[in-house]
Amino acid sequence: MDDPNTDEPLHPAIRALKTVCRCNNIKYRSIERAIRDGAHTLTQIANRTTATTGQCGGSCTPDVQAMLEELAPKYANVPRAANAPADAWWVRKV
Numbered sequence: 108m109d110d111p112n113t114d115e116p117l118h119p120a121i122r123a124l125k126t127v128c129r130c131n132n133i134k135y136r137s138i139e140r141a142i143r144d145g146a147h148t149l150t151q152i153a154n155r156t157t158a159t160t161g162q163c164g165g166s167c168t169p170d171v172q173a174m175l176e177e178l179a180p181k182y183a184n185v186p187r188a189a190n191a192p193a194d195a196w197w198v199r200k201v
Contacts, residue, residue, distance in 0.1 A: 127170050130161020138174055147179045 117125070123136035133156050141155040152158055152171055159165040 127174070128156075128158035128161060128167040130163050130167075131157045133158040133167075135174070138171060139178060142175065142178045143182045145182075147175065147183070149175070 116122075123134065123139070125135045127133055127135050127138055137156050138152060138158055141152055144155070146152050146155050149159060149168065149171060152175070153160050158171055159168045161167075
């Protein structure tokens with residue numbers, strides 16, 4: 108996810124704006140938000156964001172899996188809000 112041309116990680120603000128899923132134009136921050144909100148499997152990420160479901164056949168899947176491995180443990184014990192939105196990409200987050 109970081110710049111392969113350097114050894115330095117990207118600044119979090121820049122990293123958040125990077126496109127992970129080119130077919131559906133899904134940004135890193137959208138997938139990170141889905142993980143933070145409890146999506147800890149590829150299917151849950153796909154349902155919430157449409158990442159990995161593009162015409163290419165899911166070429167971003169390895170990137171999404173890497174994000175899950177990195178971020179899911181970080182958010183595993185965060186309690187979800189009682190009024191958390193439904194588990195679908197089209198439901199607007201408030």
